[in-house]
Amino acid sequence: MAYVYASASFLLLTAATAVRQETPENVYYDVTTGTCNNGKYLLDNLSGTFAAARENTYYQDNEDCYWYIVVPDGYTIKVTFTTVLTLAAGDYLHVYESNGTSKLRGTLKNSHWGRPVNPINSAGRFLTFHFTSDGHERYYGFRAKYEAVDIDECRTNGGGCEYKCVNTAGSFRCECMAGFQVAQKSCIVTDPPTVVTGEVAVVYGRDALDVELTDMTQGTVLGYSGLRKAQEIRINVTLASRPALPPGHAYIPSVAVGIVDAGATFSIMRGHTEQLKANISCRIQPSPDNPMQYLNCYGSTYVIWEFMEGDVVSLTVFARNGGYVDIQPPAAHSGPLSSADRRYFQGQTVRRHVEVTFDFMKPFHCSISYNCQDKMLDVGNPIIKTANFSISWSGWADSTSGISNYTYMIFPLKTGSDGFLTEELRSNGSDIKAVVYPSDKLPVDVKLSHYGLYSVVLKVQDKAGHSTLARRCILYYDVNKHKPELVAGARVKIVRSSGGWSNGAGSEVTVDFHNVFVNRFLKDNGYLGDISSFSPAIEPGYDCKSISGVLNTNGIVKFLVAVGMYNSEAVAKLSQPTSWQVVADPSKQQYRLHVPKTAKVIRAWVKAVDLMGSEVIDRVTVKVYNSTPTISRQIVFNGRIHVEAQESVSGIHYIEWTLYILSTGSAVYGRNYSNSDGTCASPECTCRVEGGKCKFATLFLSPGGATLPDVTLRSEVTVVSNAGDAIKSQTMVRNSDLKLKTNSGVLVIGR
Template sequence: MRPAEHLRAGILLVLIAEYSGGIRVGRLRFFRRGFVCREVNCRWGGWSAWSSCNHPCGNAGVEARSRGISRKSKCDGKSCSGPSQDSRPCNRGCPHGGTAQNGYCSDCPRGFYGTCCEHACEKIAACEWLECSSATDHHCKRCQSDHGGVKKAYRLASRDGHRNRVCEQLCSWRSDSRFCYPGTCPDLSKNCHCTEGFSSTNCLTIDTKPTIMYCLVTVEHGTEKVDISCDEATNTAIYTNILASKLKVDLRSAFKGPTTRRRYYINDFKVGITESKLNHRLERGGQTVSDKAVDCSGGSSRSNPNVGSASCNKEVSLQNTPLRHGDRIHFTALAKNGGYVKINNADTGNVDPTKYYTGQTVTHSALLVIDLVKPVHCSVASTCNDNMLDRGQAITKSASLSVLWAGWSDALAGIKLYEIEIYRMKVYQHKLAHHGEKALVLKEMDPSENTFSISLVDPGVYAVLLTVEDNAGNHQVARRFLIFDNTSSISTYTEDDKQLRVTSAAENTSYSWLTSLQDTSNGGEKVDVAWHGHYANELQESQGFLLGVADHSAPIDSDYEETTGQPPNTVSRQAIPNVNAIVKYELASAVDHRGGRSLTAPGSWVDVAAFQRETATVDVPRADGDSVRVWVRATDVMGNTKTDSVLVHVDSSPPVIQDVWLSRHGRTQLAVHHSTELFDLK
């Protein structure tokens, strides 16, 4: 619009307003006198804060607020619409329950009191139904986990004179309580008393160990066996020389649980043997070669304990690990107890997860040591002066026999015992032996003993055996022999074939005249003497005193037996050279010229070298008219002697008288003074 047009419009509006009383243009109003009024609408101010509720609770509480006009209307502006006052319900109802009344609450719920049931009763631990009407009269109507009858976890009790002021915890199924089994709990959980042998909060610890009633391990090889007892808790070493190829186990253990009365919440209870086994560990040279176990549990476990007793008989092969000298097998028998208890949970109506008892373990052990080496004497192992078996004099007339020994040892198992055996030997198959003979002495002696004495009765050849046994069953035997004879003597025999003769004498003179001579230089014939069977010790000959000794039924190591040796030093297994129990002959001779009347036994003797021939040849210087006496002395093994002699006369001259005969009593012969022997006329 052009400026001129604006001007014309304005003049027109003025004229209209002057003659019509006013005109409105938009929010402006033009008046006749030229006044212009701007239209303003009424406006409310903001609401005030709500007033306090006129009742704290119940069903009549009201709160109010107000507002004022913040701007009045002008120039025909719109007036404010709506109220200047406002109200609304408040504190209606009961915040913790109860029945809303006009300005208060009745029938407050459990645990609250006050006009509006606004105050909580003072808490009572574990109370499920708490009541009070003031700050001081709170009490419990029912504790938690009360399922009626005996099925309750708490009991109501008074405190400080106020009834039902405490919920006391009873033994129960609850996890925060104690089920106390096996045990007695007459009332409160704090008064739980576990049955003897059980302890801890819920009696879940078994304090009593199970019992190993019987434990025997038998190691075998063929018909050989050795029993190892592991009944005791101590580790006792057993030694053996058996190279076992298998072992047998006989293990019995027991644990008897209590018979405590079950409380109503005990669903199931069982205790007993939960594990049983025998460990066997092979040690060689300080190193473990094998370590195995024989399971004797028989399916028992803590969930399935063997109630009462458990037994086990099993056999195990040892052939995979052949045994050697010095091996050590450690046996450990083990039994463990335990079990479980199941609790009915009255709160859930289910059975709680199984609870397990902490048990005890008992072990018994034994040690088996393989020893294949016999006991040894120091004189064999090295050098020493100890006598392995001293029986005293090998040849004796004393009936008192004392046996001594010393210097024995066994490096591994140790010496278990000494055994002394004394036998009077007899002849078997041309040898002395004691097979099948009853021992005169058979006596076991402690390792600390080293002497034994006995009085012998009958003459004879005795064998003294010392058996040294170690703790593994190895034996070493030493044997010694002795001859005891305090009664026998040497006899002589005069039978024609057993006479003592000078066999070089003339047979036709009954061996009484020697016809040969010998000068002082031993020129000439010797004198021959024979005495076959003339001497004998009948007792010793008949009982074979001097025979050799047969092998022992169980061969004896040569180091431990006298296999060789002769009297007087010893008596060994060797036969003693003899003839008719005579062990030595000695010979002596003498000559006189008086018919032998002056001859006496000489003071010196000459041993007969080949004495068993019972002959001797000696030089005897002699001349015609001499008489020669020859003495022979026999000695037996005891030292007994017997002497006999023979006298012969010497005449080498030829006969002078020939064919002179006389007759006497019708018998033709030469007889002078009734004698046919001229020598007797001297």
């Protein structure tokens, strides 16, 4: 059964709920009948009735009943009897001044027959009534009512209040004059001291960690530092205390009210162990007899300490005010006294706590420390076709002080004088820069101003001031303009082939595409080169990987080759590539392939792909032929060397003549007699052209006016076909046969 008093205060409700724990066991809490019936009853309302039997009925023989009356703190109990009618000498009503039967106060019995009974007033908040009857005679018994009576605590010594006591239902309260507030039963100055300006510092040489204090009423101030050592702990705080004490008829404020005590305590903690502890006093120290309304509390203490990761300097600045007040306190009930009374009033003590944690480690990313999947700096696709992209990050941590903020910076990159890409630092800083705090929402949306390669740098700073940098690169380009293309005048070719012919049947040939393809946007700007070191340095694992330093050739990052072997040139020209093979090393710009003996025509396609995925294709078609050219004669005739050569299928590609010193093998003269189309220059050389190819050549070789050494020479003629096959012919030559002008010099080969 719950008990709630309609007019009860919180104090009463609290006392009532505590009654259950203060009453004897086996008590019946249902007291609706209020009569005996050999029961035990708890009466805990502020008022009520109880009786030995129902009205106009007799109590029973051998009754044994208890009524426990309990009221809240601050109350006593008054019990008034309306009837006391018992018969036999063995019928009694015992009264106990306790919560139970431990303290008997008196007994009501048949001697009170029909006579009034004086009210019973308890000394405390408990009364217990115990009624017993024997088996001889019985009658109406008794009927009573009880009520809770408020105690006036202010009657005794003013309730112990320093200034004024006010009685309330079930309790009392102390009051203070304006400018003071109640603390327990005393009056203290209402307004606490305040900090005008202030700081605390941990000092080592010229290095110091300063923590500003602006309000002594705030909670703990947390600071972080990378200072390695300490030699002094210092405070410098300006305090003020001017409590509002308006004059009135009840008291006259004294000027002797202000700060009476101030200073600081500090300790150095390592883990849960206190390593060092000391007090710091103000150089100018107030006192209760010398309170100060303004105080510059400057003090320090010297220490010798070398910090470790996670050490904590815990420092508490405190100030207390108070002072003497001339006061005329009112009497408890008759108004103020006439005589003045000087009293010392305690003020309020306020504290400001500072904790400085020492952190020597930089922030780190979990992917570096324990291989997590979070992205330290995510720019999405590093190659974008529009100016807009987003930046995000996650997985950053700092084991001691925690992350303070993130700063992202975006710089355009350009090629410096050393050939490395560098951030273009403009007069107003980077193009884009912003600070993001851990509570801010990600991703961050960014818009670039122009095409190019950009460096996205993220600076992660902890609360101790340490920072770690991460860098990513992003390329912004025009999909329609910045494509790969063929270099003017350059085409894919088969090595050692000419005029559409090759001698590769049954062997390996090389598809060559040196300097055939280019992406001028990437090549001319050097966007795929290495990026120079950032300042400050970016640690390994945190730098740009996606674009800078990519293996490439003229802005091309990948080559693919497709090859077809055909029986006729007509079929080859109608064919398309069916299977592409990636060139393992794009820097070589070559691809080797085996040509079966049955192949008549080779067709090769080369696809060049740039970093953006754009591509361009070039192709080459050659006929395969294995026959070598022939040299039918090389004789001296009329002061010149007469040579005849032929290649009837692919035609002659070029003819080269070289003179060597027979004894040493040193070349002293050389000349190429072929034009770019395979024909040769007259009058020394004439060609018979068939199908656009030089099939038969006649040459009359002479060094002209060249001065050669006066030794026996070796003449060597080399004929190379368009299919790449070659033949050489050698013969000895005497100076007298060639009618040459001689001396002891040596002529370097020329063309």
